[in-house]
Amino acid sequence: MSDLSRNFTPSTGYYTLVVGDKTFKLSTRALYSDAPNHFTHVFSSSLEEAMTKTMYIERDPVIFSDIVTAAPLIATPPALPPPILDRDPELFADILRYLQGYDIKIKDEVHRQNLLKDSRFYHLKGLTEKLLASTLTVNGFAKDEGARNEILFQLRDIRLSSIFLSENKNDEMLMDKGNVIPAEKIGHVMYKNKEGAVHALLVEVHNLHLICHYTTLQSPLTASTTPTGPTTPRITANRMSPIRLEVELALSEQDTKKLRDIAKSIKASEDIVTAIQTPDACAFEIDGIKVSLDALNNVDKLSHLIKVDDRGSRHLTLFVTKSILKLLVNNGKVEMELLKCESFSSExxxxxxREFLPSNKRVCL
Structure with missing residues (x-):
């Protein structure tokens, strides 16, 4: 006999014995209750039967039935216990109150995210949608009627199945990698909720870098010549040369992936445009001070913040703690329009x- 049959007894499982034309199910405990025996020897070996837990025996099934009845080796599998869900009971209590018709008090962002995870686990689509939406806004200044009702999401929370593009007035279409893409700007990315209400989609993004590029525009009207010799004049830029401001977002890998997923879901190019639009109405803040777009474009006033690289290009890098963006599609690519920005120019x-923890929130780890 195998040493394993004497010293090793598996704690769980069942074995199948096919004797003649009859099948018997034996529990591990019953099989090893009279060990060592032929069965424990086979099932404790390296034979194929040990892997499949199934043995075929050319013997009389009636006699074998008497043997297992007398042994008693035959076992009836016990009733399966009810499934145990390894989920937080306190979160489930909140969800149960919602199902009973009560409102859920969201304690903080962590609580919301945990509720969101469990509502998705239980496939509660209505609760999931309510937890996803941060803010519903009516923009009384919007020119486009479809953009008056707005909905604000954190970028990571956007549900791809609910977004679509506003109506395109241009019938011309282009094909790009099998996707149908409008040839010209087709408007904003929209969101339709479970009840069918349509909102312009706004996106909240945290903790990213924003880079302002300043380019001096040279033109014949702003250039002057300075003689450097009898025949060679030198062209110098006039101090009034206009400055072109380009604003670029340095997105995280996670945010970029989400934007690509959004682009893919609306049949746009996955090549995201990081240069963003900054309209005059953008609420811009640097180091706690509200800054207009004209002020942001004034390189003289911001000279203490602007850096110059080896090629002489000027740029201002800001760390954005919070921002609100509007998504649109232009020439088949997803672009962003900056609506609000809170940023810092230095560490x-x-x-x-930064804020200190309140005394009643301090814990020892």
Whole structure:
């Protein structure tokens, strides 16, 4: 006999014995109750039967039935216990109150995210949608009627199945990698909720870098010549040369992936445009001070913040703690329009806005 049959007894499982034309199910405990025996020897070996837990025996099934009845080796599998869900009971209590018709009090962002995970686990689509939406807004200044009702989401929370593009007035279409893409700007990305209400989609993005590029525009009207010799004049830029401001977002890998998923779901190119539009109405803030777009474009006033690289290009890098963007599609690509931005020009300024923990929230780890 195998040493395993004497010293090793598996704690769980069932074995199948096919004797003649009859099948018997034996529990592990019953099989090893009279060990060592032929069955424990086979099932404890390296034979194929040990892997499949099934043995075929050319013997009389009636006699074998008497043997297992007398042994008693035959076992009836016990009734399966009810499934145990490894989920948080306190979160389930909140969800149960929602199902009973009560409102859920969201304690903080962590609580909301945990509720969101469990509502998705239980396939509660209505609750999931309510937890996803941060804010519903009516924009009384919007020119486009379809954009008056707006909905604000965190980028990571956007449900791809609910977004679509506003109506395109241009019938011309292009094909790109099998996707149908309008040839010209087709408007904003929209969101339709479970009840069918349509809203313009706004996106909240946290913790990213924004880079302002300043380019001096040279033109014949702003250039002057300075003689450097009898025949060679030198062209110099006039101090009034206009400055072109380009604003670019340095998105995280996670945010970029989400935007690509959004682009794919609306049949747009997955090549996301990181240069963003900054309209005059954008609420811009640097180091706690509200800054107009004209002020952001004034390189003289911002000279203490602007850096110059080896090629002489000027740029201003800001750390954006919070921003609100509007998504649109232009020439088949997803672009972004900056509506609100809270940023810092230095780590010192960022540290100055940090908040201490309240005394009643401190814990020992």
């Amino acid at each position: 010192r300024g960022f540290n100055g806005r």
